[in-house]
Amino acid sequence: MAPSSPRRARQLSERRDRILAAARDLAEEQGWEAVTTRRLADAIEYSQPVLYGHFPQGRTEIVTAVALTGFEELAVALGSLGDAGSDAERMRALVRAYLDFAGRHPATYDAMFLLPVLVPFASDDTPAVVRQGFDAITSTLSRLESPPDDVGTAAEVLWGAVHGLAALHRAGRLAAGNEDLRIEALVRLVAGGAGSRDPGASAG
Amino acid sequence: MAPSSPRRARQLSERRDRILAAARDLAEEQGWEAVTTRRLADAIEYSQPVLYGHFPQGRTEIVTAVALTGFEELAVALGSLGDAGSDAERMRALVRAYLDFAGRHPATYDAMFLLPVLVPFASDDTPAVVRQGFDAITSTLSRLESPPDDVGTAAEVLWGAVHGLAALHRAGRLAAGNEDLRIEALVRLVAGGAGSRDPGASAG
DNA sequence: TCGATGATCTAGCAATGCTAGAAAATCTAG
DNA sequence: CTAGATTTTCTAGCATTGCTAGATCATCGA
Numbered sequence: 001m002a003p004s005s006p007r008r009a010r011q012l013s014e015r016r017d018r019i020l021a022a023a024r025d026l027a028e029e030q031g032w033e034a035v036t037t038r039r040l041a042d043a044i045e046y047s048q049p050v051l052y053g054h055f056p057q058g059r060t061e062i063v064t065a066v067a068l069t070g071f072e073e074l075a076v077a078l079g080s081l082g083d084a085g086s087d088a089e090r091m092r093a094l095v096r097a098y099l100d101f102a103g104r105h106p107a108t109y110d111a112m113f114l115l116p117v118l119v120p121f122a123s124d125d126t127p128a129v130v131r132q133g134f135d136a137i138t139s140t141l142s143r144l145e146s147p148p149d150d151v152g153t154a155a156e157v158l159w160g161a162v163h164g165l166a167a168l169h170r171a172g173r174l175a176a177g178n179e180d181l182r183i184e185a186l187v188r189l190v191a192g193g194a195g196s197r198d199p200g201a202s203a204g
Numbered sequence: 205m206a207p208s209s210p211r212r213a214r215q216l217s218e219r220r221d222r223i224l225a226a227a228r229d230l231a232e233e234q235g236w237e238a239v240t241t242r243r244l245a246d247a248i249e250y251s252q253p254v255l256y257g258h259f260p261q262g263r264t265e266i267v268t269a270v271a272l273t274g275f276e277e278l279a280v281a282l283g284s285l286g287d288a289g290s291d292a293e294r295m296r297a298l299v300r301a302y303l304d305f306a307g308r309h310p311a312t313y314d315a316m317f318l319l320p321v322l323v324p325f326a327s328d329d330t331p332a333v334v335r336q337g338f339d340a341i342t343s344t345l346s347r348l349e350s351p352p353d354d355v356g357t358a359a360e361v362l363w364g365a366v367h368g369l370a371a372l373h374r375a376g377r378l379a380a381g382n383e384d385l386r387i388e389a390l391v392r393l394v395a396g397g398a399g400s401r402d403p404g405a406s407a408g
Numbered sequence: 409t410c411g412a413t414g415a416t417c418t419a420g421c422a423a424t425g426c427t428a429g430a431a432a433a434t435c436t437a438g
Numbered sequence: 439c440t441a442g443a444t445t446t447t448c449t450a451g452c453a454t455t456g457c458t459a460g461a462t463c464a465t466c467g468a
Contacts, residue, residue: 161365174364241424256426
């Protein structure tokens with residue numbers, strides 16, 4: 001048989017990665033509706049059935065895999081914020097990092113939260129990377145000077161709030177140019193008015 | 205020619221309504237991916253091209269029309285809440301009404317906020333019904349005992365928060381059964397802890 | 409060199425949104 | 439009541455989609 005050993009395994013793994021990279025690039029550049037199995041096959045210079053060798057569940061499984069890379073990146077972005085600064089500063093950093101990610105990788109974010117995907121959520125089988133993003137929110141909340149009684153519930157609400165802003169923004173539903181105002185309003189709501197100098201939010 | 209006059213006009217209008225009803229029913233029962241032009245044509249007992257007579261932009265325009273009926277219903281639901289009660293009570297009524305609508309008509313809500321749709325948002329041409337829902341949020345906020353400085357921005361954030369909860373809930377991302385806790389947490393956040401007796405949220 | 413095993417491709421299916429052109433129905437004129 | 443014009447509707451088809459069965463090609467061990 002072909003080198004069933006390390007070399008072949010590495011080739012397969014690389015080809016899998018190329019499929020995911022092609023899918024994500026295509027999606028970010030032209031939207032998910034442009035991510036067809038034929039175009040993906042073209043991109044990796046193989047025929048369509050090869051895709052199904054890597055992802056037996058087909059296109060949906062590819063979207064899922066892209067979503068998981070997104071969850072990983074989001075977890076890293078939210079997990080590396082440090083715990084210096086005031087309540088409001090840490091909260092602002094969290095919100096900004098989240099919205100930044102959603103804004104920089106809109107199609108990936110769609111895969112994570114909008115598109116149908118083969119991941120069990122809110123379950124014992126939920127992948128660790130998915131949980132880690134949520135944990136970053138929880139931990140920021142529990143570090144507040146006066147943390148909410150029920151941190152878990154508060155984290156769900158805060159997550160909902162940032163996700164809502166991201167989703168509405170992405171769908172073009174919010175007034176353009178008010179992003180910073182919204183962030184400050186949310187931060188004040190969650191972290192309280194005091195505890196930090198005004199950030200002088202003036203960035204575009 | 206055919207009765208170009210009132211009768212014919214009424215027939216056309218009725219057929220248009222039947223298309224929309226069929227689309228909405230199908231979507232609520234089997235999801236939007238089941239809403240195909242062939243199935244719609246079957247449902248109204250005409251052939252596919254008839255659909256394009258009513259909706260020249262095709263399927264997307266049908267989804268758009270369903271979304272607009274949804275915005276209308278949402279505006280009615282949020283606009284008929286009355287201004288009795290404490291800050292927290294009014295805010296709770298608003299949030300509940302919004303999440304209720306989203307929960308009762310998930311596919312319609314998808315059309316309004318998830319699917320691509322031919323409506324100009326955040327623009328001068330935004331349909332009135334779309335604006336009215338937002339206005340209900342704004343008005344509830346401005347009636348608070350101590351309203352936020354920037355009601356418009358606060359309304360965007362609150363809208364984001366409820367939409368986020370609705371979206372995450374719909375996508376199965378939130379712990380089941382905690383809905384009431386989340387609502388109370390959000391209400392407390394926006395309307396302040398005081399001003400109302402605890403509602404004893406114990407409903408399923 | 410040959411047969412077996414694995415990898416890959418070709419070609420096709422059923423379903424989708426949409427549309428051109430034929431057919432049918434309806435109205436107006438005589 | 440009939441004939442022509444007009445409007446309405448349908449049939450049939452295109453290109454695209456996700457996916458897959460079966461043929462073809464490459465690689466390996468003996």
